[in-house]
Amino acid sequence: MINLNRILLPTDFSENSAVAVSYACALAEQFGAELHILHVMQDLVTMIPEPGMAFPPPGDYMLELKASAEKALAEIPDPTWAAGKSVIRVTRQGTPFLEILRYAKDGNVDLIVLGTHGRSGLAHVLMGSVAERVVRKSPCPVLTVRPSTHQFVMP
Numbered sequence: 205m206i207n208l209n210r211i212l213l214p215t216d217f218s219e220n221s222a223v224a225v226s227y228a229c230a231l232a233e234q235f236g237a238e239l240h241i242l243h244v245m246q247d248l249v250t251m252i253p254e255p256g257m258a259f260p261p262p263g264d265y266m267l268e269l270k271a272s273a274e275k276a277l278a279e280i281p282d283p284t285w286a287a288g289k290s291v292i293r294v295t296r297q298g299t300p301f302l303e304i305l306r307y308a309k310d311g312n313v314d315l316i317v318l319g320t321h322g323r324s325g326l327a328h329v330l331m332g333s334v335a336e337r338v339v340r341k342s343p344c345p346v347l348t349v350r351p352s353t354h355q356f357v358m359p
Contacts, residue, residue: 211231213317232289240292
């Protein structure tokens with residue numbers, strides 16, 4: 205029998221990751237599992253290889269990003285659903301797929317529920333896929349949820 209005690213829901217706050225929330229919540233409720241919601245903040249300096257961005261913007265923008273992320277995490281899932289349930293919200297800083305994998309391994313996560321962007325072709329080659337990297341290297345099963353056509357419907 206499958207037993208899920210800890211479910212990880214990584215989010216980048218996009219519409220695509222929001223689609224995965226309903227799946228993660230339904231599974232957490234069905235199995236009585238803890239729902240871990242993770243947002244990884246990637247340092248802008250490492251993302252933008254422009255000469256003018258060699259130095260970080262003035263002020264501690266990572267603290268501002270973290271505060272903003274924590275505020276957004278507090279709303280996922282809907283607070284009325286989360287009432288009385290075990291929901292753990294976490295922010296990390298680093299490369300998204302690496303931090304997701306590290307959290308899953310360190311936290312002994314049983315399942316990762318991850319939204320995908322559904323990119324293909326050149327966009328996929330140029331931008332890569334966090335979901336694909338997580339699926340390939342994950343220490344546990346991964347449920348990927350595509351945006352669009354087939355939505356989860358509660359019976």
